Amino acid sequence: xGKLMDSWSPKFxxxxxxxxxxxxxxxxxxAVVRSRWKRRxxxxxxxxxxxxxxxxxxxxxxxxxxxxxxxxxxxLIAAYQQLQAAEAxxxxxxxxxxxxxxxxPKTIRALARLLSDHANRVS
Numbered sequence: 672x673g674k675l676m677d678s679w680s681p682k683f684x685x686x687x688x689x690x691x692x693x694x695x696x697x698x699x700x701x702a703v704v705r706s707r708w709k710r711r712x713x714x715x716x717x718x719x720x721x722x723x724x725x726x727x728x729x730x731x732x733x734x735x736x737x738x739x740x741x742x743x744x745x746x747l748i749a750a751y752q753q754l755q756a757a758e759a760x761x762x763x764x765x766x767x768x769x770x771x772x773x774x775x776p777k778t779i780r781a782l783a784r785l786l787s788d789h790a791n792r793v794s
Contacts, residue, residue, distance in 0.1 A: 687717065688713070691713075691716075691717070691720075694720075695713060695716050698716050699712070736772060736774040737774075739774040739775075740773070740774045744776070746776045747774070747776050747779070749776070750776035750777075750779035750780050750783070751779060753779070753780060753783040754779050754780075754782055754783040754786070756783070757782075757783040757784075757786040757787040757790070760786075760787060760790055761786050761787065761789065761790030762790075763786060763789075763790070765782055765786065
């Protein structure tokens with residue numbers, strides 16, 4: 672039975688099976704799995720792996736943003752100064768727009784441009 676389990680390869684994902692067979696077997700803890708529902712168990716395992724990778728990527732992105740804000744680069748400081756100057760010139764404050772990536776100088780400069788362009792149109 673072990674030989675059948677090791678040689679089982681779903682026709683719909685043969686390359687994924689070859690790549691992930693050892694990890695999947697460890698996840699199943701050596702249990703003998705009948706081929707009728709083994710494909711579904713492999714799908715569940717793959718979905719779980721994708722969710723874990725996505726969560727790790729989100730955490731890494733949050734940490735990268737927090738690090739960038741905690742230790743701002745000169746470019747980020749200059750972008751914030753541009754934004755503050757645009758806010759002072761227009762008399763407006765951006766509130767809800769701050770929900771974006773405020774650790775990215777390009778985003779901050781784009782917001783400053785939007786504020787100054789709007790102030791120029793209104794004036």
